[in-house]
Amino acid sequence: MRALCWNGINDLRVETVGDPGIVNPHDAIVKVTMSTTCGSDLHFIDGYLPTMRQGDIIGHEFMGEVVDVGRDVTKVKKGDRVVVPSFICCGQCWYCQHDLYSLCDNTNPKAELQEPVFGYPTAGIYGYTHAFGGYAGAHAQYVRVPHADTDCFQVPEGLKDEQVIFLSDAAPTGYMGADFCGIQPGQTVAVWGCGGVGLMAQKSAFLLGAERVIGIDRFPERLKLAREKVGAETINYEEVDSVLDVLQELTGGRGPDACIDAVGMEAHGTGVEYAYDRTKQALRLHSDRGEALRQAILACRKGGTLSVLGVYGVMDKFPIGTIMNKGLTVRAAQQHGQKYLPRLLEHVVKGELDPSFLATHRFSLEDAPRGYELFKKKLDGCVRAVFLPN
Amino acid sequence: MADKPQESPASRSRTTRGAVPPADTSPGRGGHDIEVARRPGEREAGAGRETAGRVRQMASAMVGGALLTMGLQSRSLGGAAMALAGGGLIYRGTRGRTLAGRVPGLRIRRAVVSGAPAAKTVLERSITIQKPASELYRLWRVAENLSKVMGHFADVTTTGPDLQHWKVQGPFGRTLEWDSHVVEEHPGEFLRWESAEGAELPNEGWVRFRPAPADWGTVVTLRFRFQPPGGALGDAAMKLLGGVPTTLAHKTLKRFKSLVETGEIATTRHNPAAREGGYAD
Numbered sequence: 001m002r003a004l005c006w007n008g009i010n011d012l013r014v015e016t017v018g019d020p021g022i023v024n025p026h027d028a029i030v031k032v033t034m035s036t037t038c039g040s041d042l043h044f045i046d047g048y049l050p051t052m053r054q055g056d057i058i059g060h061e062f063m064g065e066v067v068d069v070g071r072d073v074t075k076v077k078k079g080d081r082v083v084v085p086s087f088i089c090c091g092q093c094w095y096c097q098h099d100l101y102s103l104c105d106n107t108n109p110k111a112e113l114q115e116p117v118f119g120y121p122t123a124g125i126y127g128y129t130h131a132f133g134g135y136a137g138a139h140a141q142y143v144r145v146p147h148a149d150t151d152c153f154q155v156p157e158g159l160k161d162e163q164v165i166f167l168s169d170a171a172p173t174g175y176m177g178a179d180f181c182g183i184q185p186g187q188t189v190a191v192w193g194c195g196g197v198g199l200m201a202q203k204s205a206f207l208l209g210a211e212r213v214i215g216i217d218r219f220p221e222r223l224k225l226a227r228e229k230v231g232a233e234t235i236n237y238e239e240v241d242s243v244l245d246v247l248q249e250l251t252g253g254r255g256p257d258a259c260i261d262a263v264g265m266e267a268h269g270t271g272v273e274y275a276y277d278r279t280k281q282a283l284r285l286h287s288d289r290g291e292a293l294r295q296a297i298l299a300c301r302k303g304g305t306l307s308v309l310g311v312y313g314v315m316d317k318f319p320i321g322t323i324m325n326k327g328l329t330v331r332a333a334q335q336h337g338q339k340y341l342p343r344l345l346e347h348v349v350k351g352e353l354d355p356s357f358l359a360t361h362r363f364s365l366e367d368a369p370r371g372y373e374l375f376k377k378k379l380d381g382c383v384r385a386v387f388l389p390n
Numbered sequence: 391m392a393d394k395p396q397e398s399p400a401s402r403s404r405t406t407r408g409a410v411p412p413a414d415t416s417p418g419r420g421g422h423d424i425e426v427a428r429r430p431g432e433r434e435a436g437a438g439r440e441t442a443g444r445v446r447q448m449a450s451a452m453v454g455g456a457l458l459t460m461g462l463q464s465r466s467l468g469g470a471a472m473a474l475a476g477g478g479l480i481y482r483g484t485r486g487r488t489l490a491g492r493v494p495g496l497r498i499r500r501a502v503v504s505g506a507p508a509a510k511t512v513l514e515r516s517i518t519i520q521k522p523a524s525e526l527y528r529l530w531r532v533a534e535n536l537s538k539v540m541g542h543f544a545d546v547t548t549t550g551p552d553l554q555h556w557k558v559q560g561p562f563g564r565t566l567e568w569d570s571h572v573v574e575e576h577p578g579e580f581l582r583w584e585s586a587e588g589a590e591l592p593n594e595g596w597v598r599f600r601p602a603p604a605d606w607g608t609v610v611t612l613r614f615r616f617q618p619p620g621g622a623l624g625d626a627a628m629k630l631l632g633g634v635p636t637t638l639a640h641k642t643l644k645r646f647k648s649l650v651e652t653g654e655i656a657t658t659r660h661n662p663a664a665r666e667g668g669y670a671d
Contacts (some may be wrong), residue, residue, distance in 0.1 A: 005664040018668030020661075023652040065592070071651060090652040094606060106648040111658040124656065134671065136662045146656065257621030303497050 002389070003057040003140035004368040009047035012369045017057065020144040024288050025072035028148030029051040030082065032389045034161040035062035035138045036359070037375040038169060039264065040085075042309045044129055045372065046288035051113055051130040057138030058127040059387075060086035061169040063161060066152065067142070070322040073147045079293060082152040083345075084145055085337025086169045088135065089137050091150030098256050102334035106135045107146065111310055117314075122334060139368055141389045148377040153341045162356035165386060166196060171355050173335040174200025174262065175344060178208050180307040180331035189254035190247060190293040190299060194222035194234070196358045196384050197309055198262035202230045203353060205260075214250060214291075216243060229357045247299045255301035263292040264310030297322050308332035358384045365389040398410055499588045515611040517643040520575060520651055523599035523608045524578040529650050530597060531581070538655065539646045543638060556581070556592070561626030592617040610646070612639045 003109050004083045021030055038061050039341065043049040044059075063083040066076055076082065089096050093105040104123035108114065111121035113131040118330045121219045124146075127137015136143065145151055155164050176198050177324035183190055187207040215226035223234040237243050247256060293310065297319055300306055306328050323330060347353035360383045363371040372387030519526060529535055534549035534618040542544045545557040552572035560566040568589030574596075582596035602609045615627040619625035649654045658671035 001662070003662060003664070007664070012666075015664035016668070017662040017664050018660075023657060023660050026652070026654060052661075053665070053670070055663045055670065057662060057664070090648075092520065092651045093647075094518070107656050109658055111644065112641070132654070134658045134661065136658075140662065144661075145653075147652070238605050330429065 001141040002365055002373070003060060003137070005366065006044065006052050006058050007054050010045060011227065012045065012058070012372055014366050014368060015055070017136075017140070020142050022070045023144065025070045026147045026149065027070040028066050028073055028076055028152060029068040029112075029143045030062075030064040030084065030139055031067045032062050032143055033081075034063040034064070034165045034386055035059050035278065035389060036165055036168075036170075036196075036201075036384050036386045037061075038374055039197070040128070041266075041372070043264070043311060045175055045376070049129050051134075052129060053134075056127065056130075056134070056138050057137040059137035060126040060128050061165065062126075062138035062143065063155065063165050063168060064143070065317065066148070069148060070171075070315060073148045076152045076154075077265055078151065080215045081155045083137075083164050083167050084151055084153070084343070085172060085335065086125050086128075086302040087122075087134065087342060088126065088146050089338055090147050091338070096150070096338075098334075099205060099336055099339040101336040101338040110134050139365065139387055141365070146157050150338060151160060153242055153345065156345060159348060160356065161360045162386065163348055164345075166200065166358055166384070167341060169335060169337065170196035170384070171200045171204075171344050171353070172337040172340040173197045174202070175202040175204040175207075175340050176333065176335055177260045177262065177307045177309040178204035178210075179334075179340075180262065181205065181208075181210075181305045181337055183208045183210050183258065184209050185209055187257040188251050188336055189258045189260065190214040190296070191232070191260045192216045192296055193262035193310070194219070194226045195262065196355075199225060199230055199305075199358065200261075200355060200382075201309065202226060202232045203355075204229065205258075207347060207352060212250075214247065214256065219378055223345050224355060224381060225383065243295055244299050249364050251301070255299055255304065256302055258305040258307060259296035259306045261296050261302040261310045263313065264296045264312060271380050275344070291373055294319055296302050297326075297328065300326065300328055303327045303329075305329045305331060343362055359386045361385040416531040433446075473552075477631060507671075510612065511616045511618065513609065513637075513639040515638075515639040515643055516609055516617075517604050518602045518609050519646050519647045520607040523601060526599050526608050526610060526650060527578045528583070530646070535649060538649055539642055542641055543644065556585075560591075561629070566627065568593070568596075581603065610643060612640055612643050614642075 001019050002014055003017045005013055005017070007013050022029065027354060041058060041060075044052045066080040066082055069076055071294060080205050085101070086210055087102045087104070089101040089104040090106040092212040093107055095101070097102040107124040108121045109124065111128050114121040122132065122136050126131025126135050126220055127139070132350075134322060153167075177197075178201050180191065181187075182203060183189065187210055189202075189210045189212070191202045191205070191213065194202075194215045198215065198217070199222075202215050205213045213230065213232040215223065215230070215232040216237055216288060218225070218236055218237065218238045223236055226232040226234050233316050235243055235246050240246050248254075293308065293312075293315075297306060304381075305328070307325070308330065309332075344353065348355075359373060360381055361374055363385055365387050368387050370386075373381040373386060374380055375385045392630045409668045518564070521529075536548070537546045540556075543558060547555045549555045549569065555568045556568050556570060559567045559618050568591060569586040570593075571586060572581060574580070579597065580598050582594070582598065584594040585592050593614065595612070595614045597613075599608045600611075606620045616628070618627050645655050660669055662668060663670040
């Protein structure tokens with residue numbers, strides 16, 4: 001089959017690889033009808049996340065049609081149209097049983113690569129480094145889905161792929177981030193980042209009862225989407241002297257009740273100041289990203305909630321004193337998609353959520369490297385590129 | 391690193407001197423000991439022959455070095471994490487055994503046994519599994535399961551009631567084989583086995599099942615104890631059995647947990663990729 005492969009830093013190519021097959025009894029093979037780029041892919045494309053190997057198939061946000069199932073699969077059938085969360089989850093361990101799916105104990109076959117950094121390993125992910133399992137990714141014609149009965153969600157009739165594809169990752173990640181905020185009536189939620197996850201977090205905050213949502217970014221077209229598609233107020237941080245002052249004024253001097261970080265900190269490469277400055281110079285494009293988390297901590301009202309969705313490594317100069325003295329509650333996780341998928345599908349069916357506006361660009365799989373180029377450089381107003389592998 | 395308990399040379403030698411009676415066959419069913427069996431004169435052996443313990447320490451340092459290098463090369467935050475972790479391993483690898491010293495309630499015992507030719511290597515780890523002890527005990531005794539669970543390092547076949555044949559790919563192209571038999575069992579709680587007389591790699595092991603708190607299921611503890619043959623072959627065999635201390639037991643337990651909780655063991659076998667002919671794990 002054909003698949004989009006990582007061949008080195010900033011070197012993506014579409015290659016011919018072997019077809020996946022049923023390996024374990026709970027596997028399904030999904031023929032991918034649509035997959036999409038994710039900001040977190042950029043971390044290893046740019047060489048910031050280790051444990052990629054040349055020739056790895058990338059991609060973790062996808063949907064498709066089931067074409068084969070293993071002997072112990074009982075619910076999912078050939079021909080089912082499904083959307084699959086990016087984290088591979090067994091459904092049986094203590095973490096899955098407690099809805100903490102991305103912490104699944106049983107799906108990372110290369111846990112030993114992760115244990116030195118995290119202490120205890122997370123679940124595996126499709127196409128997202130060997131530390132996260134080394135599973136073949138989903139920017140391919142076919143993908144093997146382990147634990148199909150837990151991880152495949154049937155798509156209701158009448159929905160288009162574009163309406164559903166982002167329920168694989170961006171929507172449940174954003175929804176979880178808003179859920180972490182424990183939103184009460186009348187509350188204001190500020191969201192750093194107006195990419196796919198940030199916009200979904202903003203929309204979810206409204207769905208969960210926020211009175212006001214404020215989106216923060218610097219790309220006018222993304223801020224426009226936040227205003228027009230989500231109904232958020234927006235701040236372009238490049239056009240104001242102080243985001244903090246603006247947020248204070250918008251909230252009567254109290255600060256937002258909850259702050260969601262949907263940015264991540266790719267550019268802040270190491271913990272030492274010298275390297276920090278050097279990286280900042282080298283990668284001006286991302287130089288403010290690390291600021292986002294600190295800004296969110298500073299901006300949040302006393303006793304408020306900080307919800308972290310951005311992907312981070314080990315952060316130096318992390319203002320724990322600010323968090324402690326202000327009595328903030330910090331919530332963070334990789335997405336527990338399997339928990340949120342059913343209710344998100346319900347929101348889409350009822351017309352309360354339509355993430356299809358994120359799909360600004362469509363490409364064939366053969367043109368996927370071009371899609372990542374537009375996505376990474378945010379050219380032509382690209383929010384998300386979607387691929388049609390078949 | 392500052393928060394780690396510092397092990398001074400004085401305290402280390404005190405630990406060594408404070409010899410406790412050898413726990414040879416006593417499994418310590420109720421205890422929390424990690425035993426590091428050493429032979430007298432080990433330190434005096436000097437450069438003549440590395441002990442298995444030293445090999446493991448070096449392996450730890452080497453893995454640490456690899457992570458450190460990888461982390462530094464990647465010039466990134468994630469890379470920094472890798473580098474830090476690598477540095478930690480080097481630290482651990484070069485300062486001696488610290489694992490037990492950092493776990494409350496665990497104590498290191500260095501058993502001094504006289505007259506034996508080689509060091510024993512003890513690998514012990516615990517895991518918590520979402521099943522009752524009685525069921526886990528039963529599943530452990532299913533021959534097919536044992537073969538799958540040990541599959542990452544040994545080919546285990548059941549050759550009779552309570553009798554297993556083990557085959558391990560040894561160093562220098564050799565295959566190490568032995569029979570083991572169950573020597574102690576307490577259904578639902580504990581099982582111990584030993585290799586038969588004349589085994590090329592004399593070893594024993596036990597597995598213990600105890601209830602975990604709240605809804606966590608059962609704590610399963612596994613201990614392997616190997617007595618490698620002397621010389622380069624012995625050292626090489628120990629490397630194969632798990633370069634980093636406890637890796638072998640840890641991985642075995644993880645495989646058992648996955649198998650009994652989910653009915654399969656996670657794998658990237660037959661994984662499509664653009665290298666090695668279209669598949670690579």
